[in-house]
Amino acid sequence: MLLKKLTEANGISGNETEIRNLIKTEIAQYVDEMYTDVLGNLIAIKNKNNGKDKVMLAAHMDEVGLMVVNIEKNGLLKFRSVGGIDERILVSKHVLIGEDKVNGVIGAKAIHLQKPNERTIPLTMDQLYIDIGANSKEEAESKVKIGDYVAFASAYTEMGSKCVKGKAFDDRVGCAVLIEILKSNIDIPIYAAFTVQEEIGLRGASTATYSINPDLALVIEGTTASDVIGTKEHQYVTQLGKGPALSVIDRGMIANAKLNKNILKIADDNNIPIQIREGASGGNDAGKIHLHKTGVLTGVLSIPVRYIHSPHSLINLDDYENLIKLTKVVLDEVAKGGISST
Secondary structure (H helix, E strand, O other): OHHHHHHHOOOEOOOOHHHHHHHHHHHHHHOOEEEEOOOOOEEEEEOOOOOOOOEEEEEEOOEOEEEEEEEOOOOOEEEEEEOOOOHHHOOOOEEEEOOOOEEEEEEOOOHHHOOOOHHHOOOOHHHOEEEOOOOOHHHHHOOOOOOOEEEEOOOOEEEOOOEEEEOOHHHHHHHHHHHHHHHOOOOOOEEEEEEOOHHHOOHHHHHHHHHHOOOEEEEEEEEEOOOOOOOOHHHOOOOOOOOOEEEOEOOOOEOOHHHHHHHHHHHHHOOOOOEEEOOOOOOOOHHHHOOOOOOOEEEEEEEEEEOOOOOOEEEEHHHHHHHHHHHHHHHHHHHHOOOOOO
16 A cells, blocks of 8 residues: 555655655656755656646655664664654654664663652653664664664554554655645646655755745645543644644644635535644644745645654544545646636
8 A cells, every 4th residue: 555655664854765766666657757856855747838827736755753863882872853753752662773774672761770750750862762782882883873864663554443553644644645646637737746854844845846936835744633532622633534634824824715715615515524723833834835935825734643743643544535535626626727826
C-alpha cells in the first residue's frame, strides 16, 4: 500500500533523500516534468501548458526526529530533537541511526535507581541517551557519527475500526494524496510541491513557491486530533472519523473566507464529510505560500492525527479516502472555473 511505503520511509527535516527518491519513483510515469531544487523540494508538473490557473499542491516530505550530538566514552549517544517532539514519549523507543539504519534504544536511569522525587518528574532530553550496544566510544564511532539523523522505528499497522498506526502521518498522508492526484486525470496545470524542512520553520515552502509562482494553492496536511480522555470537547481541534479538516486560522495564516465557503459547499454537494479545524495553534506551509508576492489564494485541508509527532500516531482510513476525494473535486471545480484567483 502506498501509505505504508511512505510512512515507513525515513526523511527527517534536512535529510529527505530516502522519501524523496521513493516519491520520484511513484510519480515518474504520471508527470510531464519534475526537478529537485537546491533546498531539496521535489516539484512535479502536470499539464504545464494548459493555459489555465497554475495550481500549487503542497505537502511536506519531512518528519520530526533526532540527531546525534555527542558520543560518550562508554559508547552511549547523546542527541537533540529535530522538530517539535514531546520529550515524555522518547524513553525506551526503538530508533534507527544514520544511513545504515543502526539499531538503537533510547535509555534512561532505571526506575530502581531513581530517588522518589525523580520518579514524579518527566524525563528531559538531557537525561536520555541512545544505546546501540557499543562498549566504548571507539566501537560506537565505527558505526555512527556526530550529525547522524535518528528516525523512529515504527511499522504501519492496521488496527481497530478502519484505523492505522504508524509514524510520520504528518505529512506522508499529504504526500500520498498528491501522488494520487498526479495519477488522476485533471485538466489544469498542477504543480505538486513535496516540500522539505516544514517541521523546522516552513523553509522548503518559501523556495518552492518562489519557483512555481502559483495562482492558487492547496496545502494537504496532518493536524492534531485530541478527541481523547482528558481533553474537553471544545479542545479536540479535530476528531477521527469526521472527515478532512478545513483550516480557518492558525499561527501563520487566516484562511480566505470565500475560498473556505466554496470548499464547504463542494464537500456538501459531493456528500463528503468535512469538519472545521477548531484551533488557532500550530502552522504549516500555507503560512509562507499565501504571502508570496502580492498574495496567493491558499486553502488547507488536513487529516486528523492522534498522537501527532510521535513514533505511533493514529489516523482513520475513511478520513484519508475522503481527503483524496475532496481534493479531487475541489480541483475539478477549479478546472470548471468555479474557483479562481480573481
